[in-house]
Every structure is written in C-alpha cells, then in structure tokens.
Amino acid sequence: MIRIETDDPARPDVHQLLSEHLADMFATSPAESVHALDHAALSHESITFWTAREDGQLLGSGALKDHDGGLAEIKSMRTTASARGRGVATLMLEHIVADARNRGYQRLCLETGTEDYFAPARRLYQRHGFTECGPFAEYTLDPNSVFMELPL
Known part of the structure; x- marks a missing residue:
C-alpha cells in the first residue's frame, strides 16, 4: 500500500531523489x-x-x-525511476490538491518546462483540471516555462 506522509527533504534517500531531480532539470533547461x-x-x-x-x-x-493572497504552488513533484507508471504522481497530485483545498487556498499554481521532457507532467496536470495561465508570484515570462493553475 502506498502511503503519502510529510517527510524531511534532507533524509538520505529523499536527498538523492531531489539531487537527481535537479540534475535532470539542469540537463533539460537553461540554468x-x-x-x-x-x-x-x-x-x-x-x-x-x-x-x-x-x-x-x-x-x-x-x-x-504557501504564497500570499490565497495562492499555493506545487513544487518538486518527482517519481523514482522504478516507480514510474504506477500512478504515484497521480496519488501525490491528488494529495496536494486535497491539502490545498482543506487549507482554504483559492488557487493552486505550478511552473513546469516547455521541453518534450516535461510533456508527461503537463498531461498529468491537464488531466486533473489545470490550465495554462500567466506567471504568478515572483515568476516572469520565460519561453522555457509553462505556468498552470487550478482554481480551488
């Protein structure tokens, strides 16, 4: 059974996953x-x-x-290579959306890449009701970024 729980980003296995995530981001997008x-x-x-x-x-x-003004942002969605295709990203996304709703946020946003590497992520978000929007919070227009939102 897959369990989603709060965790420490510095935990060794998590740290490794986040390091892989950053390495992939720098390999597919300009710094x-x-x-x-x-x-x-x-x-x-x-x-x-x-x-x-x-x-x-x-x-x-x-x-x-957490951002001011009823806005929350999804960060660091990542699935291990061995778990891909098992629905882990969907479970995590559903968990994050439910938590944001329970906290009373009015809008949930995210930034992802425009490259083909990010196409599966964009499809996942679209399947869950996210639509493209303009930059939010501190972001600015960037040809390498897609901004998406879900009204809550």
Whole structure:
C-alpha cells in the first residue's frame, strides 16, 4: 500500500531523489529557467513536503509552497525511476490538491518546462483540471516555462 506522509527533504534517500531531480532539470533547461528547489530550500517553513512510500521504499515526492493572497504552488513533484507508471504522481497530485483545498487556498499554481521532457507532467496536470495561465508570484515570462493553475 502506498502511503503519502510529510517527510524531511534532507533524509538520505529523499536527498538523492531531489539531487537527481535537479540534475535532470539542469540537463533539460537553461540554468536561468530552472526553478526546482534543493533539499535545503524545501525545508523552509512556507513549504510542506511529502513523500510517497511503499513498505518504507521511496517512490516519489511533492511539496506545497504557501504564497500570499490565497495562492499555493506545487513544487518538486518527482517519481523514482522504478516507480514510474504506477500512478504515484497521480496519488501525490491528488494529495496536494486535497491539502490545498482543506487549507482554504483559492488557487493552486505550478511552473513546469516547455521541453518534450516535461510533456508527461503537463498531461498529468491537464488531466486533473489545470490550465495554462500567466506567471504568478515572483515568476516572469520565460519561453522555457509553462505556468498552470487550478482554481480551488
């Protein structure tokens, strides 16, 4: 059974997953267009960080960043290579959306890439009702970024 629980981004297996995530982001996008956070940034008090695990084995991660004005942002959605295709990303996304609703946010946003590498992520978000929007919070227009939102 897959369980999603709050976790420590500095935990060794999580740290490794986040390091792989950052490496992939820098390999597929120009450095100025990489908005992924490292384990230290994900430990900030404005961020809630979760992992998905099965029998203690790490399957994926996701985070919710609080912004002012009823806005929250999805950060660090990542599935381990061995868990891909098992629905882990869907479970994590549903968990994050439900948590954001329960907290009373009015809008949930995210930034992802425009490259083909990010097409599966964009499709996942679209299947769950996210639509493209303009930049939010501190983001600016960037040809390498797609901004998406879900009204809650």
